Amino acid sequence: MRIAVIGAGWAGLAAAVELARSGVEVVLFEAGRVAGGRARELAREGRILDNGLHVLAGAYTETLRMMRAVGIEPERALLRIPLAIVVPGRLRLKTWPLPAPFNLLAGLAFARGLSLASRIAAARFLPRLERSLTAGGERTVGEALAACGQDGEPARLIWEPLCRAALNTPVRLASARVFARVLRDTLGASRAASDLLLPRVSLGELFPAPALRFLGRHGGAFLASTPIRAVARAGCGLCLEGDPRAQVHDAVILATAPQAAARLLAGLSEAAPAIAIVDRFAYHPIATCYLQYPAGVELPAAMIGGGPEGADWYFDRGRLRGEPGLIATVVSADAERMKPAGAAAAARAHQGLARLLGPLPRPSWSFTVVEKRAGFSCTPHLDRPAQASGIPGLWLAGDYTDSPYPATIEAAVRSGVTAARAALGR
Ligand SMILES: Cc1cc2nc3c(=O)[nH]c(=O)nc-3n(C[C@H](O)[C@H](O)[C@H](O)COP(=O)(O)OP(=O)(O)OC[C@H]3O[C@@H](n4cnc5c(N)ncnc54)[C@H](O)[C@@H]3O)c2cc1C
Structure with a gap:
């Protein structure tokens, strides 16, 4: 055959x-x-780079x-880390090595940067997360979150970055059913299932x-x-x-x-x-920008979040691949935040990182790659x-x-x- x-x-x-x-x-x-x-x-x-951080x-x-x-x-090719959203100086939310939903409930209890009201709202939502997201039939993640009292801070700091990362689609367009399925098979499953695996x-x-x-x-x-x-x-x-x-x-x-x-x-x-x-x-883009800093510049972890006004995520290639000072930034599913492109994109990525880490030397080298059709728009x-x-x-x-x-x-x-x-x- x-x-x-x-x-x-x-x-x-x-x-x-x-x-x-x-x-x-x-x-x-x-x-x-x-x-x-x-x-x-x-x-x-x-240099051997990737067309996007995966x-x-x-x-x-x-x-x-x-x-x-x-x-x-x-086990050798991937660095395994617990799912976390860490934005230096602003937010620290980490899953714990416990069965769902206690993995994130414990994370919420010890989270920093989330108001008490947001932590209580998110904690109430967690045990019935999949049911709540799918209860209203086919609808967007944004609609489902609003119906479940998750709009405002929990949506902006927790669900929006997770949805954008998992579905490459913003919450106002993304399918609540698909998001619920992804959360069920990761956060809602065994501890190992929700771990992030970063290529080394x-x-x-x-x-x-x-x-x-x-x-x-x-x-x-x-x-x-x-x-x-x-x-x-x-x-x-x-x-x-x-x-x-x-x-x-x-x-x-x-x-x-x-x-x-x-x-x-x-x-x-x-x-x-x-x-x-x-x-x-329809399709959404993903933009990745590589910034080469002096060897001493590093992130507090292999992967950190950027918060609403920076890039979505930052990756430390020094920690991941032994390339000291090389930081990669990622912006997903938001063509407006990728404009203007070229050298301006690298300057924007550098400024976003400096806002998080404090003053930084200018990168000696940068390279930006935009995948215009990174994935289809995952809508209801x-x-x-x-x-x-x-x-x-x-x-x-x-x-x-x-x-x-x-x-x-x-x-x-x-x-x-x-x-x-x-x-x-x-
Ligand atoms: C920047 C970026 C970041 C991403 N981040 C993540 C992530 O963190 N996690 C994750 O799980 N996914 C991520 N994705 C999505 C993931 O990369 C894709 O879902 C996956 O690679 C799609 O694989 P595929 O084989 O379906 O399609 P493709 O990768 O598109 O493969 C199709 C292949 O067909 C070839 N081809 C096209 N036309 C022809 C032809 N006429 N004849 C012969 N060959 C042809 C193409 O050249 C290509 O090699 C990301 C995607 C991008 C772009």
């Missing part, structure tokens, strides 16, 4: 690994020069399983490069810089316009981002419903296409396909594994 996978993001890589494990001949096509898609490493001026959670069980399958030890290696070495090595060892082929232009039927199989070998494949897994998938499917009438769903998607009533495309032998994978999770690495990996198993007839 020969199966083609189009797109070497984490969904396509997970699909290719799952197929190769089963002894299938896999050909993986990638339009770009490197694998990884929206979670990839970037080489800039002699945070995984202990609840990413499928991602962790796939990493192990290709020989990565998550480049995004390339975290999964894409080991996955390609695994593919090579199992007889698979990886064709970089090979964009596929269309999928077409060929007898009982499928062929790909742009495949230099012009092969007929028994099955195809289309694992590109949604907008590219819609273009590739345009010639297949059965795919019209999936294309119509994807055409309705959002239809997502099924993985069965409607065309025999053709399966869709990617973070945007049907899943209880928002646009995340875990949604992407799960979709890839599911599509591979479907293609194998399991």
Whole structure:
């Protein structure tokens, strides 16, 4: 059996690994020069950076399983820290190593920077968090929080940053149902599930490069810089316009981002419903700015929050990767806060950090990367296409396909594994 996978993001890589494990001949096509898609490493001026800081959670069980399958030890490659929102001098809220909801209840009891009224309101909300968020049917997180007495300080300091980080969608637009599901599987589950996992290696070495090595060892082929232009039927199989070998494949897994998938499917009438769903998607950006300070500059922790007026989060690459003085800042789902771009973005990121830490020397080097379509806008009533495309032998994978999770690495990996198993007839 020969199966083609189009797109070497984490969904396509997970699909290719799952197929190769089963002894299938896999050909993986990638339009770009490197694998990884929206979670990839970037080489800039002699440095290995990432296109964006990625945070995984202990609840990413499928991602962790796939990493192990290709020989990565998550315990070494990821720094595990308890979920916390720490904004120096303003807010300190940390989960405790206790079963839910006591993990956050204890955190609220000892929190600093939250008024007593906010702590009591949040503590009352916690034990019925999932029920409260989903009780009013499909609605936004903002609407649900207001209905549960969580607007004001708890929303601004706790729920808004968590929602923006998890769904890459602001609370005024975000789906309360999806947010409730994410909270249930992290904060509401075991202690380990809510832990944050911060990469200690480049995004390339975290999964894409080991996955390609695994593919090579199992007889698979990886064709970089090979964009596929269309999928077409060929007898009982499928062929790909742009495949230099012009092969007929028994099955195809289309694992590109949604907008590219819609273009590739345009010639297949059965795919019209999936294309119509994807055409309705809106997207949000994520901006990451790297600032190189002298070696002595460091954050009080590997990851800190920025509060409402700074960046959303700051990461200390010195603590994470042994790159002293290199700080990365992240702004999610707010195009207005990313303007103006370029050098102004680095100046803004530096000022935001100086407001938190006190006077800082000017960075000697900076680099900003904006991913305009980091993920789809995770809104109420959002239809997502099924993985069965409607065309025999053709399966869709990617973070945007049907899943209880928002646009995340875990949604992407799960979709890839599911599509591979479907293609194998399991
Ligand atoms: C800056 C940023 C920060 C993020 N932070 C987090 C985070 O902290 N935690 C988290 O879980 N998630 C995060 N995400 C989301 C996460 O990166 C994505 O959900 C995930 O990487 C999507 O993977 P995918 O395989 O579905 O799609 P993609 O990564 O988009 O992969 C699709 C691949 O298909 C290729 N392709 C496209 N067209 C063609 C074609 N015609 N032929 C061949 N190949 C093609 C593309 O080049 C790409 O490599 C972040 C995303 C960004 C951009």
